[in-house]
Amino acid sequence: MQTAEISRRYIDYFAERGHTVVPSASLVTDDPTLLFTVAGMVPFVPYLTGVVPAPFPRAVDVQKCIRTNDIEEVGKTARHGTFFQMLGNWSFGDYFKEGAIEYAWELLTKSEADGGLGFAERDLWVTVYETDDEAAALWQKIAGLPADRIQRMGKSDNYWHTGQPGPGGPCSEIYFDRGPKYGQEGGPAVDDNRFTEIWNLVFMQELINNVTSKVDFDVVGPLPKKNIDTGMGLERVAFIKQGVENMYETDQVRPVLDRASELSGRRYGADHGDDVRMRIIADHIRSSLMLMSDGVTPSNEGRGYILRRLLRRSIRAMRLLGVEGPTFTDLFAASRDAMKSAYPEVEHDYSRISQLALGEEETFLRTLAGGTTILDLAVSKTKESGKSELAGDTAFLLHDTYGFPIELTLEMAEEAGIAVDRGAFDTLMSEQRARAKADAKSKKKVLADLSVYGEYRAKGETVFTGYTDLQTDSSVLGILVDGVPAQKAVAGQTAEVILAETSLYAESGGQAPDQGKIVGDGYELEVLDVQKPVKGLISHTVKVTRGEVGVGVPATTLVDEDYRRGATQAHSGTHIVHAALREVLGPNAHQSGSFNKAGYLRLDYGWNQALSPETRSEIEEISNNAIRQNLEVVTRELPLDEAKALGAMALFGEKYGDVVRVVDIGGPWSRELCAGTHVSTSAEIGMINIVGESSVGASNRRVESLVGIEAFRQFAAERALVQELTQNLKTRPDQLVDRIGELVQNLKTAEKKIASYEQKALSDRVPALAAKAVRSGDVLVVAESVGPLGSGDELRSLATSVRGQLGDAASVVALAAEVGGKPIAIVATSAAARDTGANAGALAKRMAGVLGGGGGGKPDLAQGGGNDVAAIPAALEAVRAELGH
Structure with a gap:
């Protein structure tokens, strides 16, 4: 039975029994304590808690979910996946335990021919909360289950709550027995691998408080209204009904796994390690596809960071399969084709999604190349120092700063013949996770109940x-x-x-x-x-x-009337700039985020390269032409489906009800769903002045603009600046660019001449300094202060020139100077001097210590510095004394 068919049967069954069919909410939740919709109940929390009155007594849905807490387990077990679909039926003060159990048992055990799922009763087990005698009795009464197939379990397994004060209650879980091949007998209490949970019925009946953990809380009393929250895992039911080993081999996931196998030339089922990698790829590509279809874009924080991690883990897994080139074109197309029947939006929006994915892949492949270079250097230094283990902090730096996966570090270090201090790396990772958890916890506490x-x-x-x-x-x-x-x-x-x-x-x-x-x-x-x-x-x-x-x-x-006027100008201006972007760049330049306030707008949009000055000017001109045309701004309230049929754009991350507000500017030229405040005609916006265009990710750009009076003020300030420049340079505005270019060229010429004079002056000092060489043991030593200089480069040039002046002799040149008010020392040694044991790095470090700072370098040339200019004579004397020994 195909995944989509299981979903259809579930929805039809409950719809026929008076449940309102609710479409899946976005993966991007508006719950401020969550990044994503992590469970089927998340969109219904306001109704379950009673904060918002439920608009229906009973409901049914198929909810998209993303959960990454167990990301390291993906591919290793039959049931761990980052993206999953939860089939749910809900009762808000309507039916309770008996109704929920009757519905679940009938749908599961009814024959496929009669519209059910066709599970054999002998294969099903249930668990109930340890004190829930009512549920246990109902299972015996309704399902006829013998007592030994109804197992009682404690709070950690069979009591549900949100982790916050509020509703809670016992739950009852339904398990499928996969057979002796998968583990020992004894039911889910003994082996939850053989006995796979497929459905959870939560009986929300109590008000709890003083919640400190999953199992530590106080029951305050009964809820005024008892609710039912049930969820059946679609992927789990699918792999059972399709007779495959795990969720990665189901019809919505397997095509990506097969494509990864083809691209790598590795056969699925031949090697456990390769199998895990292919399952990771299949899971993560699907999850990334679904996240991007809901408007998430790769970034370094929040939801975007999770998406980026999924994408990069996929690339890493393909690399470990032996594929180093780009693969997302093939992998994402396979996932799109597998998911489009259930979620048509992944096909309709595929051009934008693939642009984001391919941009991220290209960027990370470059990152991997750079990380490889850094790792190679680290490996070389490790070997030079005589060590056989790469430092854990180096591996962590590669992972944390450069995005270089630890698995690749381990693999490449092993190829180079060294190990990695995995213990130190894991410690640093644990500390980072602890900081992240503490930060998330502190942020969560700030939020009001x-x-x-x-x-x-x-x-x-x-x-x-x-x-x-x-x-x-x-x-x-x-x-x-x-x-x-x-x-x-x-x-x-x-x-x-x-x-x-x-x-x-x-x-x-x-x-x-x-x-x-x-x-x-x-x-x-x-x-x-x-x-x-x-x-x-x-x-x-x-x-x-x-x-x-x-x-x-x-x-x-x-x-505040002035502020509102500016805010409406900015919001309508955002719509106009968005329409102008799409007119110039095409439909893939879709808004992915925005912010506007009086006088200012910021718009993020999908695109993978910077706008040229000409393109930016064209967008600005189109926007201001739309303002000048005094286009009518019309707002209407329409049913959501009707609004979308008219071509109104729904912006990613926004939540829309059944009835939406449509804002037209110039008819269909700009038609968006929007609940913001707007002007009546485009001329009221006044002016658009694009002041910035920048990157906010591999495939995301940002336009910033001043609007209305703020745009005018910016132009006025620039006009005043031009007037001041023309007066000071005694030229006309139309000649200003040429005049400034002429001055810049004259300045460069003068700087070259000055540099030439300074270089000659330095060269002239070389013979005199070389003449001060004094023999100390086997070497000639020049240890002198040269006074103030313009830069450390000048001092370095002087030292190497003096060394050259002394020819093949064993020589050490130690020069000190004052640069920018601080002392700098340079030590240069000849090859013959190094043969006697002289080391520029050690000598520079010795001088720096006297100067109150640090230094070092290579044996032939090194530098040091400090804070005490008065200590220069003592530092030079320290070199003489060192060489005298």
Whole structure:
């Protein structure tokens, strides 16, 4: 049974039983504590916790998930994958344990001919929470399972909670017995490799608090509404139903594995190590494809870093299979073809996705080449020092700074005949992970407990009036001080204020929040921030500048009119620049992120090379022509499917409801889904002045622009600068470039002449310095101070010239000078002097120690320095004394 067919049967079964079919949420979650949607329940958390009222009593979905906690286990086991799909059915205060168990058992055991999944009852086992007698009895009643196939397990296995205070409850898991070939008898309590979990039924029935770990928490009491959260792993069911060994061999993953096998010439199944590498490639390529289809782009932080890691692990695995050239063209195409029936967007958006992937591959292959050079040097130094083990900090530097995988370091070091201090490397990696965990934990603690907003959200959604009104009368629904509900806030305090209505725009869609005030009888609040902590609720962070505000009192929101005007200009300007980019570069120049505020816009877009000055000017001109044409800006609310059918672009990372706001500028020329505030006609934007264009990743660029009055001010400042230059240089504006070029050329000519004179002056000093050579034992020694010089290069040139003047004699030249207020020493030795044991590196280090600094170098030429100019005579004397011995 194909993966897509399993998914279809699941959805159809629950839809026929009154469940609302909910489309998969993006892999990019809006939960601030998570990078990705890591489980099927993530999009439903607001409903499960009661913070947001559920819009339906029961639901069914197939949710895309990414989880990278066990990335090192990918390819090694049958069930670990970074991308997976979770089939879920949900009840929000509707059916509970009995209904969930009945549905699960019927769907699993009903024959394939009757629309079920056709599992044999004899192959299924279940686990329940150790004290959940009700669930155990229901399994016997509904499924007829004997008591010995219902195993009781503790909190670590069969109790679910979010890790935060809130809802929790026992769960019941369904396992499939793969047979004696895969392990010992005794059920999942004995062997969870042979007995594979395929479905988890969570009975959310309790409110918990004081959560310190998975198993350490307090049950406060029952939940007001009992919920059902169930999840069936699609990949796990697929590999069982398809009769293959693991998830990597299923129909949606195997094509990539096979392509990797073909490209490498290695047969899958012939070598365990190669098999693991091919499975890693198959998993990571699919995960990368799905992440990029949801708008994630490779970068060095956050979600982009995870994507980059997946891509680079794939490249590394291909290299370990013997393929050093590019392979993503073939691998991503294979994954696209395997996934497009379930997710058509991967085919529709493939041009952009492949551009990102190929750009990242090209960059990392160059990184590998550079890392190889660095590793070769490190290996040479290790051998020169007589050691047989590459230092762990060197391996960590290669991994952490240059992105060079440890597996490649180990492989290449072994080829060179040395080992790697893996223990030291692992210690450094553990320390880095500990720092990352501590950082993530500290960031998580900063976030307010979202359950505090539940009582306010239960009163309904905050009404946003700011599209049409800058002033709105409302009332205070709630006040939070330090994240805790309060009855009032007084002058000098900072607080969060929840209103029934507001004209103040909350930060979203790349647009910064409004500035303004909230006023009422006897109080005034300065608005510091406006956010949407939970869906449908707007919270205002304010400073009480006058009086006292309390819950229930009337309030009026006042938007700063000048700021809003600038913000609408910038947001509409962002749409115009985006349309201009696509007109010039084509549809692959798709917006991947943006930020705009009054007077400024920043737009990130998919592209893999810098814009030429001519292209940048063309985009700027198209944008300003659109402004000059005074195009009408039309906003409409439409069903999402209808909006997309009209060609409205949905921007990656944004969340859209069933009804969306469509913003047209000039009709279809610029048509995007957008909840931001906009001008009425394009002429109101005033002006676009592109001030920056830069790289933000291998396949991502960034345009920055000033907008409106800020754009004008920038031009005015540049005009004033041109006027000042023309006056000072006594030329006309149209001749300014030629005049400055002439001056630059004259300056270069003068600098060459000065350098020539300085070089001659140095050369003239060589004979006199050579004449000061004094024999000390077997060598001639010149140890002199030459006074102030312009650079260390001059001193080096002087020392080597004096050494040359002394010919083949055994000679040591030690010169010191003051450069930029600090002492510098150079020591040069001839070959004959080195034969006697003289070493420039050791002598330079000796001088530097006297000068209060450090130094060293090669035996023939070395440099040192310090901070004490007055110590130069003593440093020279130290050299004489050293050679005198």
